[in-house]
Amino acid sequence: MSGNRDRYLSDCRELVLGEIQSLVTHEGPDAALYRAVLDYPLRDAKALRPALCIATARALGGMVEEALPTATALELFHNAFLIHDDVEDASEERRGSATLQRVVGEAQAINVGDAMLALALQPLLQNLEVLDLGRALNVLDEVAFMARTSAEGQALELAWIREGRWDVSEDDYVRMVRKKTAAYTFVAPLVTGGLVARAAPEGIEGLRQLGDALGVAFQIRDDLLNLAGDPRAVGKETCGDLWEAKRTLVVTHFARTAEPEAARAATALLDRPRPEREARPLEQLRRQLAARYAQGALDAAAWAEVEAAFEAVAGPAPKTTREVAALREELEAHGSLRAARDVADCWARRAEGAWNELEGRLAAGVHTDFLASLVSYVVERDR
């Protein structure tokens, strides 16, 4: 089944990439901008959202040409969000290579995201030629709602980090994830697919509930996968959420339920900065003076002065790999991974229930099979 699923995904991806390519300018003074626009979409990625939209439309009797502009818009929104997220989180890698801001600079990366958001409006306007007016406008409405909702979810998470808040309840977390992840990863693709295929209001409501439950289960499992590897392993970023101090269900469970002292120690560690890839000037300076001290060019008294000055000026020391690995083990020993897994299972069961109610509305065939395999993938992922 997973072979079929991958084939379905890659077929949809190829269609959508063709559409995106046709939207951009390949020559002249703007070509550099559009090369940057194409960077993330052309990296190795599943293109899950377009496939969900196309499969839903087709399983409900729509045609691929009717769903393609919407699927294209969703993929553009997704990649614009990724670019801005990477800047916001100061992430270093995306899909196996350097994040866009490390390639073109932060300023240009923000602007490339804006260009993609503008570009995404074009296929939504093309919908007016491909669909009748009512459907085209319903899709536009849903996409506008999705964009607004995603920004609301992202705002909640960024505020927790900026304000150093760790008193995040399960309800808070789920509210944030429904907005930040479920809305644009599952709800919008499924619902717009349904709108394209003229699904009845109850069908649309069922798709919305399915997307919502899948989104929460998917995000919690993603958080768990993020903690699955050993952070000491070389060449692959694991525990990125711990390095970035993300308020996942796992760490907020620990912050809420561990012994107060252990909880304080954990959040204090998480709040410290992550080490930077390039040594900062301050660190370079320290190394240089330490070397001169080792060579005898500075005496012990002078070195003590230098060290005291560093202590006064430098902020908290960055997290170390050893500390992050120890915290990961502590989270597991305390049962915080298990607790998060239980919540994910609960949302996965809701997704299964929504799917079972919905399945009767869908035509048997490859499109419904793809959706079914996708639902099982999310529901069973990492169990």
Next chain:
Amino acid sequence: MSGNRDRYLSDCRELVLGEIQSLVTHEGPDAALYRAVLDYPLRDAKALRPALCIATARALGGMVEEALPTATALELFHNAFLIHDDVEDASEERRGSATLQRVVGEAQAINVGDAMLALALQPLLQNLEVLDLGRALNVLDEVAFMARTSAEGQALELAWIREGRWDVSEDDYVRMVRKKTAAYTFVAPLVTGGLVARAAPEGIEGLRQLGDALGVAFQIRDDLLNLAGDPRAVGKETCGDLWEAKRTLVVTHFARTAEPEAARAATALLDRPRPEREARPLEQLRRQLAARYAQGALDAAAWAEVEAAFEAVAGPAPKTTREVAALREELEAHGSLRAARDVADCWARRAEGAWNELEGRLAAGVHTDFLASLVSYVVERDR
């Protein structure tokens, strides 16, 4: 006349702010995001773009209710661009107080801009209730084109700065400014105003040409105003473009036409970083160790070691106020301000020509008077 103009602007601003207020959520978990969304629109600003849109629509026989949603969308786009620009340029002040990223952090500021871009779609969808379908879609098309064009213009300017390019011709500069400034400050407000009022295609074309010429004249004069004050004056940022190394017509004229050595010295100065508002840790450390040296806690040999280490690690020294002021005088003495003023005058004359052709289509009254006074303001500004 300027009293009437200001009254017209503030009336339009009040209408649009009321619309924006009605779009946002004032309570619950998302309220903090929407307070940040309202921050820039509520600061002291002219709200030029909505007024241009409303006045054009009304001067062509449209009603204010027909133009208001579009005017609202334009104001939201404008403020979203300002927020992202301020992050991209690392600007410190906007409309007399700290830039949004200094209030809510860079990450949240980027996200607030995204929320405004999403929010801006709502009034464009409301247009479908206020206007007939054809006009609503024409407006949406024009706004999507404007958003894309602005990002293209911004990309050109950011690339010049990032790549350290100073070989920017007058044509390059004008192409960038038409996209970055004219498209969303004048062309989109005038053209969508015309579309709302069912202007004939020739009328729309005339509005487009007027907006384009006004936009270029406006931006060059804005660049000149930026250089008008004395950078040594306290309390007001003048010469911000020199601090930020913007590729204005003034400095690119100098880079192209001054003696090679003077041109090299000028661009080398511009390429150096601007001093940061908060002293960076490296600077703090240097001050601390210098104080200990002054107190006799470090001997001369140790201090020499420390200074050598600083020299090796620190990047180029930031620009100083004295250097920036001297460059400003050099630009003036070389005739680069005059040269830019001549180009602005040329575009101002084009704008006057476009206005004269257009005026016959407009109904006599306050709306046309406002547009006329705005055109003279841009055309005569700073002469």
